[in-house]
Amino acid sequence: MDAQPYSQGVAAYAALFPRPEHELAALCAAFGPGQGRCVVDLGAGLGVSALGLGRAGWQVLAVEPDAEMAASLSTRLALEPGPPVPVAVMPRSAPLPDALADAVLCQSVLHLLPPAEQHALLTEAARLLRPGGCLWIEAPFASPLREPVPWGCVGTRDLGLTRVEHHRCMEPDPTAGPEAWATTWRFEVWQGGRLLHEVSRRFAWVPLHTQALARATRAAGLHGLTVWADWSARTPFDPALAPYGYARCHRPTP
């Protein structure tokens, strides 16, 4: 991950196209009011969830290995109006103590990692959780419903005389493995009908399998994996009905 940064020049553009508000609202409702409790956001990215949880009263430790993503989040925090939001941005090398977190969030990260790095991340989550604390996972799961998404413009932002367009496609990537997919982002900067600049990034990933994730979380010392089709943990995940899953498991109490 450190050898090949996640963002590679796209972080500042990606920050112009935030995740939909309803996703954040569902996540914050699932977590409940923080009341000063601590959550570690592993792979916080641009920090949309970290900010939302911080505003909801959680003390958020936003761990982000990609310097460009981390810088974008720090800038965003500095520009927040009103009282400071309790979000601390830190690299993966930050020495966090054992058992400091009431919850750990791992949102849209695991499917990007090879198995050995998934194991390392789950083991780190288990170490950071206090006994009884909960790991929340969001990821694409294996599902026959997943379809390639052809190139299309998924958002535009006008910035004075300049317009930024976000284009995206998603396709199977058999060269990376039988189940591998790739998502490609392309940002275009336009002015007066002229393309001034473009930058793109391809993200390779493999959807998760419920049974494999159950084994991987147990191997990391986490118990009771349940996979749901929504953050509110109301609808059990069924690969025939949903391509994304939201999972919970916990560090057992002694």
Ligand SMILES: C[S@@+](CC[C@H](N)C(=O)[O-])C[C@H]1O[C@@H](n2cnc3c(N)ncnc32)[C@H](O)[C@@H]1O
């Ligand atoms: C798809 S982004 C998700 C960001 C954010 N969690 C969200 O849901 O919007 C994946 C993030 O995981 C980070 N990441 C990749 N490998 C990681 C690792 N081993 N540990 C922690 N974060 C990692 C990347 O730098 C990137 O910011």
